[in-house]
Amino acid sequence: MKQPWWKSAVAYQIYPRSFKDSNGDGVGDIRGIIEKLDHLQDLGIDVVWISPLYKSPMDDCGYDISDYYAIDPLFGTNEDMYELIDEAKKRGIKIIMDLVINHCSDEHEWFQKALADPTCEEADYFYFRESKDGPPNNWRSMFGGSVWENVGGDRYYMHLFGKKQPDLNWENPKLREKLYENIRWWLDRGIAGFRVDAIVHIKKDPTLASREPQWDGMCGLLDCARNYPGINDFLAEMRDKAFTGYDVECMTVAEAPGVPQEELKFYVGENGFFSMLFDFTYSEINLWNAGWECARPKEDIPTTELRDSIYKHILDAQEVGWTAVYLENHDYSRSVNKYLPTGDQRDYHGVTMLATMYMNLRGTPFIYQGQEIGSTNIIFNSIDEVNDISTLNNWRGWTAAGLPLEQKMAGLQYSRDQNRIPMQWTAGENAGFTTGKAWLPINPNHVEINVEAQQNDPNSVLSYYKKLVKARKESVVSDALSLGDFEPVLLEDGDIIAYKRIGETSSALVINNYLKAEHEVTLPCAVKSVVLSNYDDVAIEGDKLILKPYQAIVFEI
Ligand code: GLC
Helix, strand or coil: CCCCHHHCCCEEEECHHHCCCCCCCCCCCHHHHHHCHHHHHHHCCCEEEECCCEECCCCCCCCCCCEEEEECCCCCCHHHHHHHHHHHHHCCCEEEEEECCCECCCCCHHHHHHHHCCCCHHHHHECEEECCCCCCCCEECCCCCECEEECCCCEEEECCCCCCCCEECCCCHHHHHHHHHHHHHHHHCCCCEEEECCHHHCCCCCCCCCCCCCCCCCECCCCCCCCCCCHHHHHHHHHHHHHCCCCCCCEEEEECCCCCHHHHHHHHCCCCCCCEEECCCCCCHHHCCCCHHHCCCHHHCCHHHHHHHHHHHHHHHHHHCCCEEECCCCCCCCHHHHHCCCCCCCCHHHHHHHHHHHHCCCCEEEEECCHHHCCCCCCCCCHHHCCCHHHHHHHHHHHHCCCCHHHHHHHHCCCHHHHCCCCCCCCCHHHHCCCCCCCCCCCHHHHCCCHHHHHCCCCCHHHHHHHHHHHHHCCCCHHHHHHCEEEEECCCCCCEEEEEEECCCCEEEEEEECCCCCEEEECCCCCCEEEEECCCCCEEECCEEEECCCCEEEEEC
16 A cells, blocks of 8 residues: 655654744744754655745744744745745755644734724634623633733733744634635745644634633643634545645644543544644653753653553554654753653663664654754753743742742752753854854854764764664665554563564564663564664573663564
8 A cells, every 4th residue: 555655754843933043133043954964865855844934023933933934034035935945945945834824923913903993804714702801711721820911901822832922713714714715825836835833723612711710820731722623624624635645745743742542543543634643642751741950860760650651642642643752852851851861861772772662663763953963951051041931931820829949050050941952063162053142052062963973974963863763764675664563562660661563564673771781581482683773782692682781672573
């Protein structure tokens, strides 16, 4: 059966502000991305998701769009964008853009019109409500505080994220048509699809009723504005009217936490709303029921807990269709800090084990910029070093709640800006990112961790990532690793993460020793050859496999 191209693709995420600055203003841009396309080609990337490049006041770094058709001058021009699409194509790379349509910016023309004239057509593109005694309900925004903002008199508008990100009213059919028009306009310009931002929030409880108050008198959005019944009608319509009908099948990746298992088939099953989705369970495993200020380091997270949360999503998705796999994005701190015990962030074997563990799961793997060189968190010494709206809001909340400085500083280390600091290209000034002053601090460890140092070193993390990509694409088990079925094995051993991938023409066994110690396991089946390992040798005695500390192995079976 012919499979869609995006199933066997390897994807890469670019956060454009921090990828490469071509003009010395300290912020990355489109021409910078063009300069670095060869790096992505070398790595074997098929498709690149670029975080928002559209015109924006940048209150949430571009996730607040004021013109869906224009590139923000900070990043370049529309012509630069078209050139990027062409240049990428020459290298066999497709581009997908970010689609931020749960909300826009308060500086979008629609919102400006709506503010000026409450009776105009655009006023109904948003959630405006009148209320005499304070906010119309007790919903708490994702970035803290009420979801309601007063615009004078009794008039309020709703924003599930920041104040400058008014939510769009998907109940209005004219608005929906405008959004679909925009989607098709960009697809017509040659992009291959979209990563679809915050899409599980587009349907709200139409009564807008308050919920049981929590500690601050407000309530979270989970019951009232996330995966709310009725959302499927909007998503099906968007699939049919916006995403369907292109020669190269459009790739859509939904940012979709919390989709109930019984709904998953509608999202990523046959003719699903999307090609795949980003689930949050394992990516927020360190935050269970808490904020950054209470985050757990890996040494407090049993490997079985991590394994089971990953496997649950992979198995749920396998039952119905496809998914995306990832360890990092622009909303988290670095994976080596999250998933490796304190002290092991730069352990070559730990870092490459982690990469082997996730890159061979069943789904389209995404590599976040810098992950391919084993980038680590930086130490933020003060709140003044960060820019991120949600970090600043968290900090205010912690201060209001009287948290001790020490705990606030600990929380700060999980800031989204960890992954937004500049890409480390060289050991030179500003890590080769800019000739000016970078918009966020440069990690001092760029003198050791950088692309230039790693690209010709066969024993670098970067070279290992290249091997992983290659194993998926051109090895004796490429069919198994890219499209094969997923089957957990050795579940009784809580220190390893192991699974089989069973393809049509080949099968593989992937074993990852999550211990920084030698560890013996009984092979669950006969093995034919070693496709890849992060050590030169693989020790097998009879049916026993003696794993070295953090050893990862992909076998042909
Ligand atoms: C998504 C984005 C995040 C942004 C938010 C609001 O979660 O990934 O960066 O702040 O949506 O658009």
